[in-house]
Amino acid sequence: MIINFLIIIQGYIMKLSLNGIKEQEAWEKAGITLPGYDVEAVSEKAKKEPGWVHFGIGNIFRVFIGGIADGLLEEGVLNRGITCIETFDYDVVDKIYDPYDNLGLSVILHGDGTREYKVIGALAEAVKAQSSDPAHWNRLKEIFTSKSLQMVSFTITEKGYALQKADGTWFPFVEADIKNGPDKATGAMAVLVAMLYERYKAGRYPIALVSMDNCSQNGAKLRESVLTMTEEWKKVGFVDEGFVNYVSDEKIVAFPWTMIDKITPRPSEQIAADLENLGIENMQPVITSKKTYIAPFVNAEKPQYLVIEDNFPNGRPALEKGFGVYMADRNTVNLSERMKVTVCLNPVHSATGPLGVVLGYDLFAHMLNTNEDMMKMARMIAYDEGLPVVANPGILSPQAFVDELFNERFPNEYLGDTNLRLAVDVSQMVGIRFGETIKAYVAKFGDASRLTAIPLGIAGWLRYMLGVDDEGNKFELAPDPMNEELQEQFKDIVVGKTETFKDQLKPILSNERLFFTDLYKDGVGEKIEEMFREMLAGPGAVRATIHKYVG
């Protein structure tokens, strides 16, 4: 309060806006780097001749993809910004883009406590993909019918591509999209196909659709959903055969695969307060009604890796000049993705994050730095159990990648990443993050019984699903589409009464849709059951079980 008052009387109030950043001296004094390019000019250029569109304009987009474009603009190898499109959470546009003239503030948090601040001016305009709003919808059509458009990238979360429920039936919104056709599209996939249809009618212009989400073989996943929506609209008569051929021809509509990596936690309230104390107004994070945690700034670590299949039928920006960007062939992307998602990074997060919640640790890094057993478990997953069965992608060394994670990235407490964030949607990830290594052990050794830390992580995730911590207190689960279903299956299991655990895990551990394999056939199902039983014994049982297996 006092600091804010002093700032006001000294006239140092800074506003994150096009006018606000004209007060260059104040920003420089605060240690914040401003764009070295003409933000208004690169926005205007993008509005007239869009080249790069992005869907899903949340945190990782702003700091990583936006940051890459910002770097290319600084170098003078890009001459326009990115067109930002939101199909899901319009609050993001209303609360985080419009009030700040589409500027963002990147806050890079180093492990020694120092920070880098940079205003990102690469986000040219923000459009809501709302078919019920003619102004936004027509603008979207203008963008997609521009010959200049080379690529559309996506960070819409894994759920953004999904059309069907686990039982194979359509989600209700997808069913409505199929029935109502392109001009009433609502879901991300329907909006995209509706816009591709406009592009097809305007001249069959080529384009690259580049998923940058953290899902396996992301390009194939995006392509499958786009083709499915196209086929469904063809059946109902909304689109013609020529359009089906256009979308299906990978020489015209390409779906490059990518591997993306940059730990980007939710915005920190402490950082918001620090920025306001530096004199920048209105830095507080918001939680939107759709549960996006977002702020005018984005906090993230410095390291970043983006491996992109070089397949862009209409040309592309000089992406290879971006920090941490590698252009490669599809096989190299695939191997890089498997290295990161199935072995080195995400399995560690998914195995230890939910357990961290049960043990009462808010921050992931603090847990690893202070709980020896959790650090041992994390290292076992990556070094002892994952590395022996991972293929080397060539462009990145798995050993060096894991070493960087454990020496610099995971221990970085300044990053403020929470175990609760790591527990979001774990049910959707267990197949790719654990199942692949388990299958590799079966292929190599006949079964996976020699694994310990991965089964412990799976048992820990299921123990977390009870919603009761290691002291016996209830806690709120992070969002996950299977929360209700699993809690129903576990309703008779009582922490402290091991006799209440009978065969409740059987349908889960044998579910090949979840784990991509039957864990009982692989020789780890019973082991996980035993670990789970031990974790139920009473207060402190989770801590003791972890110690027993890794200590």
Ligand SMILES: NC(=O)c1ccc[n+]([C@@H]2O[C@H](COP(=O)([O-])OP(=O)(O)OC[C@H]3O[C@@H](n4cnc5c(N)ncnc54)[C@H](O)[C@@H]3O)[C@@H](O)[C@H]2O)c1
């Ligand atoms: N945060 C990270 O550390 C990280 C690192 C690598 C990759 N990723 C990938 O990026 C994705 C987004 O992460 P983030 O940190 O930007 O999250 P975020 O919550 O900040 O942003 C998510 C964005 O996706 C949109 N979205 C959410 N559900 C959607 C749906 N069903 N359909 C269409 N759009 C939808 C939101 O509106 C928002 O624009 C992750 O799911 C992951 O695949 C994240």
Ligand SMILES: O=P(O)(O)OC[C@@H](O)[C@@H](O)[C@H](O)[C@H](O)CO
């Ligand atoms: O984003 P999710 O939910 O797929 O996974 C949680 C974390 O493992 C993930 O966000 C990592 O921080 C990220 O993959 C690092 O590149």
